[in-house]
Amino acid sequence: MTSTIDAGVCGFIGLGLMGMGMAKNLLKKRQHHLIIWNRDTGKARDLATAFPGRVTVANTPKEVVSTAQVTFSMLSTLEASAAVFEGPDGVLAGTGPSTAIVDCATLTPERMAEMATQVEEKGAIFLEAPVSGSKGPAEQGTLIFMCAGDKALYERVAEDLDAMGKARYFLGAVGAASRMKIVVNMTMGGMLACFSEGLGLAKAADLPLEDLLEILDGGACACPMFKLKGPHMLRRSYDAAFPLKHAQKDMRFAVELGDKLAQPLPVSAAANEVYKRARQQGHEDDDFSAVAEVTVHHDKQVNGGAANGKAGRA
Incomplete structure (x- = not known):
């Protein structure tokens, strides 16, 4: 269905590792004027400078939502979501009958359902739309959107989602998309933790790690x-595309969901502990591949941190 908001005003809240790339793709590929808000006002001003005449920097989330026809939100944690959504000048404060909210964060299904209820009680509409992909896909416009909630809103923003991603799925009622995202990130986090253990075992066995990478890439384990x-x-080298603290958060969400559903998740529970250990060693803001510091490079750890300070940083 063709979007009904071409050349309209679109809101965007949250210009972090993911949100900045997403907002840029909306500006490059669509004809919207963006009204934006970010806690770091410098990032918002930089985006406005990069797209002169196309971007307005708002003073509050309330201003964004009350002005835009559709507002996309990309916030990294439950705490950030609550502060921006429910604060005195937050999203809810600007929500009314003409409001449409598309939340792209990775939150719990319960939190998404709570937000949807609060929005709908004000006569507005809500779509949860978490994504699979990290900083690179956000910049390249190759994210995968998992959506649930208001089907009409999903169809209304279809071209916007296509500008930011390479695929999109509608999964039903609010909560389903967050559950799917948790499953996806749990699988990804578990895979990387196991891969890291493989590298660690090969290193301990005095095997050439570069050869191991080639062997894995040439066989059924290639990915x-x-x-x-x-x-x-x-x-x-752990420049963050997906911060380890967020990977561990998502592993925790998965283990909690497994507990609620009485679904055994022994491998993911163990992987969660490995990511927690990496956080304790000071790698929470590094890329989640820094899990290797626990299983591969642990012999180089000194006093709970990397031997040369922040691992992999020039």
């Missing part, structure tokens, strides 16, 4: 994530 992350893990 884009191992091919991308493996060389960085060997070099201890």
